Amino acid sequence: MVTGRPPPRGATTEQGLSPKTLGPLDRVYQEIAILKKLDHQNIVHLVEVLDDPDEDNLHMAFELMPKGPVMEVPSDTPFTEEQARFYFRDVILGIEYLHYQKIIHRDIKPSNLLLGDDGHVKIADFGVSNQFEGSDALLSSSAGTPAFMAPEMMMDHEQSFTGKALDVWAMGVTLYCFVYGTCPFVDEYIIGLHNKIRNRPVEFPIMPKVCDKLKDLIVRMLDKNPDTRITIPEIKEHSWVTKDGTDLLPLEEEHCTVVEVTEEEVQNSIRLIPSLSAVIVVKSMLRKKSFSNPFECLNRRAERSMSAPGGLLA
Known part of the structure; x- marks a missing residue:
């Protein structure tokens, strides 16, 4: 995976200042160091970040996932509810872990959910992710895949929006894809797509048939108001996810531990290669x-x- 390269450490700016003194630049290196230390069964491991000085990009090398994406969309063979539940529970735990590390993914979709050798899903592609401080991210820029973007990102006037709710919306679109094989909002033109995402209610095809509890979860995840949209803790306890409380997911403290990085790890977060x-x-x-x-x-x-x-x- 390739992403834009920040200026190298030690370089000077037009004002003669070293990036070491600039908070945003240091944060880039710190975020990469944190991404490399993420350790969770539902997160693809970032092995190394390589910087080729002859190119204007960083090369991010992830662990090999030969089985590829959990689903290609559109699909004529969507998952059964049981299959969808199995994979979606993995997504919940992976996103909860990322949010625990104060990371917003911003591009959750089936093609970024890769199958491991154990049959479980791992979340991949952190090219547009954001790290935040406090309880939630406050964002103002659009990023991600249009069909999976939340309506609050498409306002005519500039405004800020919270990060966790964006991931929940994309998870809702993903779950819809799991059981129907297509996105809930589709249009040939981007303006038409934005209009549908902002204004149209979720519609469910007659076939395949899904239970009302699953429809309820999808509707609550695709709530156009981010303030009333269902949250990750609420999703974990939803009756469809837990099979009416008979199959509970692990508590946050049971699968999440804080990732901490040293200054040395931050300094060495990007490996410089000659070519x-x-x-x-x-x-x-x-x-x-x-x-x-x-x-x-x-x-x-x-x-x-x-x-x-x-x-x-x-």
Whole structure:
């Protein structure tokens, strides 16, 4: 995954100040250090963040999740309620853990929920996440995937909105996708999509049939008023999630511990590499136990394909 690169530590600004003295810059490095230390069964582990000085991006390397996303949307084969409940409970715990660490994900959707070898879901992609102080984030900028954005982000006039409620809304859209295979609000044009998200009530298809308790949860998560929208603690206790109280989720203190980072970990949060292509070459050589240039093979193959009859179209 690639994200924008902040100025390197030790560089000076136009005013001659080191980024070390600038709060926002230090926060970038601290946030990365925290992301690398997140440790939860429902969060994809961030292995390393690489900075190639020849590029204007950071490269974020996550643990390999070969089974891929839990669902592709749209889908003609949505989950049964039992399947949806199983995966959604994982999402609840993952989001509760992130909020406990004072992190708003901001882009919850099925394609960012990856299946682990144990069959459970892990939350991935922290490219637009925000760290906050206090009890909740106060945000003013839009980020994420349009079909999963909350209505308060689409106001005609500029205003701030709370972060936790954004994640809950996206979780509601995701749960709807789980059982219906499509988003609750769809439009070919972005303006039309925003209008539907802001003004249209949630509509449920006749098929597949889902129970009223599940519909109730979805409606409460897709409450257009963030102040009355259901919260994570309330979702955890909802009758559909807990099977009428017979299958409770663990308490927050049972699966959440505060992540703390040292100054050394903050300083080393980003690994500087001479060239990302050089790293790829070396790793390829070690894997193949050969010190030949792997790119030469590719070049020869390309030359052969171009020189062969019909290998190149005019």
